[in-house]
Amino acid sequence: MTAAQDMLERAAPATATRFDAIVIGAGMSGMYQLIRLRELGLTARVFEAGTGVGGTWYWNRYPGARFDSESYSYGFSFSEELLQDWSWSEHFAPQPETLRYLNHVADRFDLRRDIQFKARVSRAAWRDATRDWAVTLEDGSEFTCRYLITAIGVLSTPTLPRFEGMDSFRGLSFHTARWPHEKVDFAGKRVAVIGTGATGVQTIQEVAKTAGHLTVFQRTPNWCAPLHNRPITEEEQKEIKANYAEIFRRCQETFSCFLHTPDPRGTFEVTKEEREAFYEQLYASPGFGIWVGNFKDMLTDPAANAEISDFVARKIRQRVKDPKVAEMLIPKNHGFGTRRVPLETRYYEVYNQPNVLLVDSKATPIRRVTPTGLETSEQAYEFDIIIYATGFDALTGAFDRIDIRGEGGLTLKQKWSAGAQTLMGMLVEDFPNMFMLLGPHTALGNIPRSIEYNVDWVTALLRHMQARGLTRAEARPEAMAAWTEHVKAVGAGLLTNQVDSWMTGVNLNVEGKQTRTIARYSGSAPEYRAWCDRIAAGGYRELDLA
Numbered sequence: 001m002t003a004a005q006d007m008l009e010r011a012a013p014a015t016a017t018r019f020d021a022i023v024i025g026a027g028m029s030g031m032y033q034l035i036r037l038r039e040l041g042l043t044a045r046v047f048e049a050g051t052g053v054g055g056t057w058y059w060n061r062y063p064g065a066r067f068d069s070e071s072y073s074y075g076f077s078f079s080e081e082l083l084q085d086w087s088w089s090e091h092f093a094p095q096p097e098t099l100r101y102l103n104h105v106a107d108r109f110d111l112r113r114d115i116q117f118k119a120r121v122s123r124a125a126w127r128d129a130t131r132d133w134a135v136t137l138e139d140g141s142e143f144t145c146r147y148l149i150t151a152i153g154v155l156s157t158p159t160l161p162r163f164e165g166m167d168s169f170r171g172l173s174f175h176t177a178r179w180p181h182e183k184v185d186f187a188g189k190r191v192a193v194i195g196t197g198a199t200g201v202q203t204i205q206e207v208a209k210t211a212g213h214l215t216v217f218q219r220t221p222n223w224c225a226p227l228h229n230r231p232i233t234e235e236e237q238k239e240i241k242a243n244y245a246e247i248f249r250r251c252q253e254t255f256s257c258f259l260h261t262p263d264p265r266g267t268f269e270v271t272k273e274e275r276e277a278f279y280e281q282l283y284a285s286p287g288f289g290i291w292v293g294n295f296k297d298m299l300t301d302p303a304a305n306a307e308i309s310d311f312v313a314r315k316i317r318q319r320v321k322d323p324k325v326a327e328m329l330i331p332k333n334h335g336f337g338t339r340r341v342p343l344e345t346r347y348y349e350v351y352n353q354p355n356v357l358l359v360d361s362k363a364t365p366i367r368r369v370t371p372t373g374l375e376t377s378e379q380a381y382e383f384d385i386i387i388y389a390t391g392f393d394a395l396t397g398a399f400d401r402i403d404i405r406g407e408g409g410l411t412l413k414q415k416w417s418a419g420a421q422t423l424m425g426m427l428v429e430d431f432p433n434m435f436m437l438l439g440p441h442t443a444l445g446n447i448p449r450s451i452e453y454n455v456d457w458v459t460a461l462l463r464h465m466q467a468r469g470l471t472r473a474e475a476r477p478e479a480m481a482a483w484t485e486h487v488k489a490v491g492a493g494l495l496t497n498q499v500d501s502w503m504t505g506v507n508l509n510v511e512g513k514q515t516r517t518i519a520r521y522s523g524s525a526p527e528y529r530a531w532c533d534r535i536a537a538g539g540y541r542e543l544d545l546a
Helices: 003-010 028-039 080-085 095-108 198-207 234-242 244-253 272-283 302-319 323-329 348-352 447-468 477-491 525-537
Strands: 018-024 044-047 121-127 132-137 142-150 172-175 190-194 213-218 356-360 366-370 373-376 380-382 385-388 403-405 434-436 473-475 543-545
Touching (some): 018 028, 028 447, 080 095, 190 373, 198 213, 244 447, 272 302, 302 348, 348 356, 447 525, 447 543, 473 477, 477 525
Parallel strands (some): 018 044, 121 403, 142 434, 190 213, 213 356
Antiparallel strands (some): 132 142, 373 380, 473 543
């Protein structure tokens, strides 16, 4: 019996059909929300499309997948016993270890008895007459609940390019987020990787170690910075466990819940020599410091951004031997940090290997996939394996895949046809009793820190309703409009919002997502929490409660 089969046997049996709450997704959000729902005494069922818990860390099994926020700042913080019981082996843990951790959490809190695996939700419809949700799975099973909670993730819906002939390829092919559970051997194989975003970078640097030949097809280069990962020593382990309270306090204080936060100085408040020394220090330091711990004006002042962009470009030229290849790897259409910065381990050195070729797929577009490889506008290539590192339909994509219908049959997709509208990224007018744990306009950054806060906020609202005999909650339209204006205001002047990326709602692989929108919350996490806390402290006046 496989581990996955064993988990399924221990999972919740599909007998009851009526619950107080249904949670969609058994990743970190869904697992933690289940724990909190039990504390409220509510009956709950979690529906999970996969065969095990873990969400992102269940689906993304590609080689090289790992944290790029420090392991000890990433795990759950709600249980001191859990913190002391688990020891991370590396400063930035690899995917297999993270999945083991999440299974450990599921075991410790006996979560699987309320989780139904291999259960993909296809439809959820609010019923005005009975004031509840009717939830339908892909297999036709139907369930009802008072509260519908989406724990479906920000980057959970993979997208594939629309190349002619993709189904004709006779070798192995898969998206990084749908990696086979069995080992994939690259030794001696001709491998193509399409895409050089965060997952592409992690995959490329691993595949290149053993592939017979690797061809990387790059549409848009990304600015990358060194991860500087290493094992955690025994002494460091003791120090981490003794200082978890301080670690999580620091995460609460910083702009995006990482251990790094912007330097209070402006770029041009120091001399050129001081700037250079600071950039060198950041480039040599582990984690996201060079992105989120840089000078305070790096992402608002074009001249300041040009300074750090020039520095990182020089680093790329130093690390890549072929000047032509180096220039191909240096972004020309956006500055450093204005898109998500992949962290890497000797990624640029990969292109110095004789078995690696970089192809500019913007200059020579891929025309079609063939039974033996693929063709660009310039030539044909033969491959044994094609890997699509082509990203995700971010923020709203996972919602779009479910037929979610609110009052009067209005679909969420219709509601958001001109762009997402939410209250704190957690509630939507016309969709009563639907709570989104990581909806659009939620504060992101170090995701588990956002998860724990949002789950606790939703749980506090449900507790408030329980205490007063209330059974219905919905965002007021004027509150949602005020929040949307706030989201726009905190994003004004940011260079990141002037660039096409998943963070601004643009995805060239998804029909109708070629225009920038206000897709994410660009303010600080403390600002976000203060807004949410004010609503709770004021008795939830921004919600219609009944």
